[in-house]
Amino acid sequence: MIHLKFETHGALLIKRENISDTEIKLHFYGKNYKTNPDDHVIIKDIYYNDLHLNELIAYSTMTTDNTDYAYLTAVDYISFNGTWHLHFTDDDVKAILKRKLT
Amino acid sequence: MKQIDGFFTQEECDWFLWYDTVLPETRDNGLRYQTMCHYAQPFFARKLAQLQAKLPVNEEITTVNINHDYGAGGIHSDGYLAHDQDDDIANSYLIPIKYTGEEPYYTLVFEQYSERAITFNAETGLGSKGITTYKQTTREEYGLDDTPFDKTYYGFLTHLDYDKLAGFTVEKVHTWALGTAMTWPRKRFHVSANFSGNYPRSSVLILTRFV
Numbered sequence: 001m002i003h004l005k006f007e008t009h010g011a012l013l014i015k016r017e018n019i020s021d022t023e024i025k026l027h028f029y030g031k032n033y034k035t036n037p038d039d040h041v042i043i044k045d046i047y048y049n050d051l052h053l054n055e056l057i058a059y060s061t062m063t064t065d066n067t068d069y070a071y072l073t074a075v076d077y078i079s080f081n082g083t084w085h086l087h088f089t090d091d092d093v094k095a096i097l098k099r100k101l102t
Numbered sequence: 103m104k105q106i107d108g109f110f111t112q113e114e115c116d117w118f119l120w121y122d123t124v125l126p127e128t129r130d131n132g133l134r135y136q137t138m139c140h141y142a143q144p145f146f147a148r149k150l151a152q153l154q155a156k157l158p159v160n161e162e163i164t165t166v167n168i169n170h171d172y173g174a175g176g177i178h179s180d181g182y183l184a185h186d187q188d189d190d191i192a193n194s195y196l197i198p199i200k201y202t203g204e205e206p207y208y209t210l211v212f213e214q215y216s217e218r219a220i221t222f223n224a225e226t227g228l229g230s231k232g233i234t235t236y237k238q239t240t241r242e243e244y245g246l247d248d249t250p251f252d253k254t255y256y257g258f259l260t261h262l263d264y265d266k267l268a269g270f271t272v273e274k275v276h277t278w279a280l281g282t283a284m285t286w287p288r289k290r291f292h293v294s295a296n297f298s299g300n301y302p303r304s305s306v307l308i309l310t311r312f313v
Binding site: 047052093094097098101102 | 121123124125127143148149
């Protein structure tokens with residue numbers, strides 16, 4: 001039940017892997033760092049069960065093929081090949097809503 | 103005043119039950135646990151659009167809340183409060199989202215009405231239970247006459263003092279069905295029929311104004 005909206009720039013490809021209602025992986029691939037160094041993808045919006053909760057980005061991590069940036073957290077700007085991982089719980093959603101409403 | 107079958111699918115009923123579990127605040131008003139849905143918050147926009155699409159184009163949602171009833175309430179109208187007194191109030195939509203069917207539930211709508219949100223809870227023997235924002239009124243203040251209440255309907259309202267129902271006349275008895283919206287003009291007085299409280303009972307209430 002996770003729905004994402006992207007802003008894509010260039011030829012960075014995305015393969016989605018659904019793990020559960022609250023966990024997905026996005027595999028980014030195909031970027032040629034020499035010919036298209038500026039290609040990137042921005043995760044613009046995150047919906048969970050129809051709730052627009054971009055704060056869920058805090059529960060994302062990414063492993064990349066770049067040795068200097070091999071492991072990243074809270075990533076909404078993807079410019080490397082690699083795997084983006086989002087995993088949260090309903091308790092996390094409740095905490096986000098509590099912060100937004102109080 | 104009508105019922106709209108299939109207003110919510112089972113999936114939509116389940117969605118509200120889930121949403122209730124992730125919202126931070128539920129209030130106990132003495133007869134029900136109530137959760138405000140924060141329908142105007144940006145994070146709810148997609149859901150609000152889905153709800154709005156179910157309604158007539160000349161109606162705009164002004165309230166969405168989730169209720170888990172454990173006691174039958176009093177006679178009241180869902181008219182305007184101080185913050186929305188200039189609204190052209192429209193309709194109430196009450197949609198059961200958890201209902202086992204083991205005990206029939208009813209909601210009665212009266213011919214009498216009030217544009218302002220008022221309640222006869224104290225006057226009919228319920229005290230202040232169930233009251234958070236609505237003004238308590240009395241028979242005298244509202245101007246009910248002494249015509250005895252139709253005993254045909256009193257079987258629904260045994261939680262209320264019979265003598266205090268004089269002057270009220272029932273126009274519609276809504277029968278609960280999962281996902282079916284029961285509707286009436288917001289200004290109309292209405293009341294839950296008595297129930298045992300032995301079974302779960304949850305609903306979504308949507309209020310609208312004309313635009």
